[in-house]
Amino acid sequence: MPVPESLSLSAAWFRLLTPAQQARVTRDVAVQACAAGSIVERRGELATAWIGVVSGLLKVSVGNADGKLASLTGVPSGGWIGEGSLLKRERRKYDVVALRDSQVARLPAPTFEWLLDNSLPFNRYLLDQLNERVAQFIGKAENDRLLDTDARVAQCLAELFNPLLYPGMGMRLAITQEELGYLARVSRQRANQALHVLEAAGLLRVDYGAVQVLDLDGLKRYGH
Numbered sequence: 685m686p687v688p689e690s691l692s693l694s695a696a697w698f699r700l701l702t703p704a705q706q707a708r709v710t711r712d713v714a715v716q717a718c719a720a721g722s723i724v725e726r727r728g729e730l731a732t733a734w735i736g737v738v739s740g741l742l743k744v745s746v747g748n749a750d751g752k753l754a755s756l757t758g759v760p761s762g763g764w765i766g767e768g769s770l771l772k773r774e775r776r777k778y779d780v781v782a783l784r785d786s787q788v789a790r791l792p793a794p795t796f797e798w799l800l801d802n803s804l805p806f807n808r809y810l811l812d813q814l815n816e817r818v819a820q821f822i823g824k825a826e827n828d829r830l831l832d833t834d835a836r837v838a839q840c841l842a843e844l845f846n847p848l849l850y851p852g853m854g855m856r857l858a859i860t861q862e863e864l865g866y867l868a869r870v871s872r873q874r875a876n877q878a879l880h881v882l883e884a885a886g887l888l889r890v891d892y893g894a895v896q897v898l899d900l901d902g903l904k905r906y907g908h
Contacts, residue, residue: 695736695764695789696851700805712795718782725780731769733790737761740786741859743866746778757820757843758783758867760857762850767810768817770796783863816848833870835907837878838887840868841895842903855897864895882906 698706715738718724724742725735735742742759756778759765769776770793782788799806820843831839841864845853865875879890887903889896897903 696762697764697806697809700809701799701803705799705803705806708798709791709795713789713791715787715789718786718788720782720784720786722782723779724782724786724788725766725776725778727776727779730775731766731773732793733766734764734770734793734796735766735780736764736789736791738787738789740788741783741863742786742788743781743783744778745781755867755869757824758840758863760844760850760853760859762853764813767796767814783866812848816846820846820849831907833868833874834878834881837864837868837870837875838882838903838906840864841882841888841897842900845897845900845903855900856891856894857897858894860893 698709701709718740725731727746737759739761741761742763742765744756744759744765746756759780765780766776773793800810823839824843828836841857844850844857844859844867845855847853861875861879862872864879865872868875868878870878879888879895882888882903883890885902885906887897887899887906889898
């Protein structure tokens with residue numbers, strides 16, 4: 685997919701830019717193919733680009749020396765992550781891994797900073813994204829402590845349909861039960877059970893390799 689087309693389809697912020705700003709972004713951005721299981725960004729490396737998902741699905745996770753892993757969030761098509769590390773000019777504090785074959789865009793740090801200096805709409809978009817991201821992680825910390833497994837799977841799915849973080853998603857997401865299990869930190873079998881509980885509640889429909897959300901507000905409220 686050509687870079688201008690891939691950006692216009694996957695980046696809501698790109699459409700907020702002036703033609704001159706879009707031209708510079710198109711010139712500077714790089715889109716690469718990342719195979720399932722590959723590391724897109726490695727913890728401890730200096731952040732040098734803003735990361736976007738043109739197609740596919742990424743997982744943001746942390747781990748320790750004992751091999752224990754914790755999934756922080758999933759990032760479907762249309763999502764952009766890593767702005768915090770760029771703004772603070774620091775090393776990544778997490779790994780970003782492709783859960784499936786994905787097309788990943790990298791906007792270099794100098795171009796990212798140039799947009800901050802020259803585009804008020806871009807700044808507003810970024811402010812809204814940071815605010816929504818903070819709310820997402822606060823909610824995740826609460827959910828992990830207070831909710832049962834079915835409800836945690838519901839909240840994990842609801843996060844992937846966030847219209848501010850992942851605009852243009854629609855109500856259908858291509859995701860396997862194994863991928864959902866990785867994100868919700870449960871087994872594939874337990875993710876399958878939870879999906880059927882949520883389907884019986886009328887909140888979603890399970891299709892082959894996908895989930896069709898029927899009641900997003902109900903999904904968000906499930907277990908609360």
